[in-house]
Structures are given as C-alpha cells and as structure tokens.
Amino acid sequence: MRIGIDVGGMSFKGGIVNPEGEILYTHVESTAGLSGYLPMEEKLFILIDELLAKAKDQDWSIESIGVGVPGLADVESNLVVYCTNLGWNNVPLGTHVKARYGLPTFMDNDATVAGIAESAKGCTQGASNSVFLTLGTGVGGGIIVNGKVTSGSHNKGSEIGHMIVGENFYDCNCGNNGCLETFASATALMKDFQRRIEAGEATGLCADVDGAKSVTAKEIFDGAKVGDPAADAAVKRLAKYLGIGLANVVNMLDPEVIALGGGVSKAGDFLLNMVEPEMRKRLVFKEGKQTRLEIAQLSNDAGIIGAAMLANYK
C-alpha cells in the first residue's frame, strides 16, 4: 500500500491506495487560516500520522509516501521550490517527510500527479506515452514517455499551459503573451466572453457588461450549446487555440492518448467534438494510427491516487 497526499490551497487530502490504484481510506486536514510553511507542515504530519495509524490498525504495509503540490518540486533536493498560492519558497517538505517517516518519498507537480492517476487507473491506462492536460483556473500538464514521468533535466518541464500558441488580448500571469492557459482555461473563457459583451456582442446570458463579470465558464458552455451568440463565439475560440496547443503536443510527442481534465473538461463530448477537428487538421501526419483524445475519468480522487502511484513512474 502507498500513501498519497494532495496538497491544496485550503486543505491536505490524504489516502491509502493499493497497488491497483484503488483508494482504501481517506483523511483530510484543513489548512484554512494557516500561513507560512511550518504550521502547514504540522498539519501534514498529523495527516500522515493518522493514515499510518489506520494502516497499522488494518495491518497494511506502507511502502512509500507521494505528495502532489500546486507548484514546482525539485526531485533531487526534495524541496518544494515554489508554491505561489501557499506562499512556499524552497521549503523542505520532501526532506522532512522522508526524515520523519523513513519511507521512500516522492513529490511532483499536481498536474503531473493527476496525469499519473489517469495513467494508473483512468483513460490513459496501458499507454506507455500519454499526455494529461488539466483545464481549470489555469492549464497544467503531465507528460509520460515510455511509462515514466517526464519533467526534464531540472524538473521544470510539462508546463504545457505556458506554451505560446498565438497572440492574445491579455497577458498571462507568467508575464508572457499568448500562453495556451490564456486561451484554454476557464479564466480565459470568462475573460473572452466579458470582452465580447463589452464589444457589444449579443448574448442572453447577462443583461450588461457588469452582469458579464459573473457569468461562469459552465454557463458559457451551456449557452454555447443552445446557440447563444457570444458564448458560442467564445467557446469556438477556446476550441481553436486548444486545438493548436494539442496539435503542437501531438506533432512533437505523438502520444498514444491525450486526456483532458479539469473543470473545462466537464463539457465532455460537446468540447471534444469542437476541439478534435481543430487538432486533427493541424497534424503533420494525418494518415495511419493517430493519437486519441479523451476526457479524463478521474476527478476529485486523482490527486491522491496519482501521488500514491508516483513511485511507479519515477
């Protein structure tokens, strides 16, 4: 059995996972109101202690601890280099967990971890080459090549959300212009919809420019499904640039399958049917066997399962 921990902005979710990627037990520790690393580390230890106590109780042997973080983890030094949302900078999470529990400890970015979960138990299972994209507030990526997580020589790779795919009307948080994240995230969709309403495009989703600010990505997708003009145009634009980003991934890495996860992926087949042609028409090689494009199967549990399965992908 392995322990998997999903480090989030408001809580740490932990689970005990069997070798098949099934969750046997979960426990959550809230980190609301805490700031700085050490108070949060205390909560992390409470969480792991609880999971280990449960394992002992059940006579489960724990082989490793895996942690997915919303930032950059350095595999060699076992530091969390950045976690912007948590205010962490070069914190010794991996080192401390390993020292305290004496178990093999693995860390990686949360999008990579979610990609591992899909590979272990979701829609990319069995594929030795797969790519996972999470389309949420931002866009994150996880890349598996020859059955191993590929985060590069300095663990700075798989940032597919920051692939520059064109020019955009607003800059990305990273400081660049044209990142896939600024075209294909839920945030991007909402910003594009607001811009359209400001420009006078027709919609039934809100009364005015002020109202446009509270229209959600889900409402825009729902509007597009029933032909709302501004919503339809915004979703089509998202589909075009997501298609470009996916074509770039396929032309470069030619994975067996790409999985789309995150909030935007909840639009399901409606999204796939718009994005897939935009991707296919931009592929260099259009004949023969092709990369499949699918909606991710796991959602809330992906962080725990993927973190627990990290050991298999390193």
Next chain:
Amino acid sequence: MRIGIDVGGMSFKGGIVNPEGEILYTHVESTAGLSGYLPMEEKLFILIDELLAKAKDQDWSIESIGVGVPGLADVESNLVVYCTNLGWNNVPLGTHVKARYGLPTFMDNDATVAGIAESAKGCTQGASNSVFLTLGTGVGGGIIVNGKVTSGSHNKGSEIGHMIVGENFYDCNCGNNGCLETFASATALMKDFQRRIEAGEATGLCADVDGAKSVTAKEIFDGAKVGDPAADAAVKRLAKYLGIGLANVVNMLDPEVIALGGGVSKAGDFLLNMVEPEMRKRLVFKEGKQTRLEIAQLSNDAGIIGAAMLANYK
C-alpha cells in the same frame, strides 16, 4: 562497427562508424536522374555492398545498419511512409535491407538522426535529455528523453518545425499557418526580407524588389551584422519566434541542452546572442539550473554518424 546511411535528394552517403561515433570509411552513390523507389534501392544495395566489402577487407565486424531518411519512417513495419522529395510512399526500405543483409536495421527521420549524432559525438554528448533543431530550408527536430529517441507511439513526433507559435503572412507547406518553420528557417528569413523590401524598407543588400529575391539567408545575416535596416529587422523577427519555439520546448521538456544545427546555425554566436534572451524571458522558471542553448558541432557527417548510432538510441 556499424554502417550509417544518409539518404539525400541527390545521393546516398554511407559510412562505417566505430562505437565511439568516428567515421572510418565513407562511400557515396549518386542517385541523380533516378526516379521511383526500386532504381534507388539498387543504388542503396550497391552502396551497402561496397561498405561491407571494405569491412570484410579490413576485418571489421558490422553489427547493424542504420538509415536516416528525409521523411517519415515507421519503426514497427520498417517502411518509409513518406519521403516527399524522393517521391517515396510506403516503400519497404527497412524490410528489404534487413532481408538482404540479415543485420539489425534501424531507420529514422534525418533530423532525429542528426540529433543522435550530436548526442553521440557533438554538443549534446552526455545529456540524457536533449533536443536538436535543424534550421535549414525547413525546420526539423530530434528529441532524446532518458537517452532514447522519442518519436512517439506512431513515430510521428519530433516535428518541432510544425509547432504553431503565432500567425504568419504566409502559410506553411504543411497547410497550416504559424508553424515555427515559417519563422525560423532560411526560407522564412528570405521571404520576410523580400516582404520588407516590397514594403519599402531600407536595405543596401539589393537594388529593388526583383533583386531582393536573390538575397540569401547568409547575406541577410551578414547584412544584419553590419546594421542593414531590413536585414536587421528580418533577423530580429526570426530570433523572436525561434525564441518562442525554444521556450515552448523548454517549458514542455526541460532538456539539459538544445542544439541548433542546419544552415541558419552557421550564424553562430551572432544568432545565439539574439535568440537566447528571447528564449530565456519566456521560460516559466527562470531561477536555478537551466537548459543550455548551443550551436551543433557536426555538420556534413551528422547524417552518417547518427544513422550508424541509431541502434544505441532505440
């Protein structure tokens, strides 16, 4: 010893290469005037026969035959799927070579093969993760992850030249708009320079619009070095988009080193000094250890050396 064959538009170049990647003997067979696959295959056999006779003569044991092709090779079926310049379509090159000589036979795209040569004996030697870009008439790519060539699940990957990085004033041969190849190849540089002269930009490199058509990429680089206005603007645009393409590669794959080869790379440090800042400013993680950017060391011999070393990278 291994045999490496470089399939070109006008000739087949073959060599006997030792395990250190050194060429011990070369031979060339012209294919000028030939059309169709079988007449060219005859020349290929003549070439390999000659190399094997030399090996026998010298008492060198040949372990494998590797072939680099200017197109798409399918590793599983040992077919050359496309070679547009040679008019080849699903030709059984690998199968026939293997059947005739009974030696392990490997094939791959010529850019991938040149990347392997750099990895075996050039500027990416010793790096387990590296990327090679050839900037010539077009832009080709080779990707090495964990010491192995990564061409994906259907051998359609590493087409970095067709990564879409923006919008361009002309379409790519592949049918898309915005491919890196249309910004960063020698062809792209010449087209952009011509466009500038047509628009009335100042230059000392030619007298008029007609004259602009015969200005070479090398002349444009040389002009930029001495401050020719249109040449300088064209090279800066190439550097910007090449920087975007390279940043996309680093943000995605984080290789230890990227090597730039092909005709455009002969601009050397002048090119690097313009491109590297354009790449660095677009990296998501700007601190700590970084991907190195270098000019490829091998040129004419890369095709033979890389083809011979294919066996080590599969």
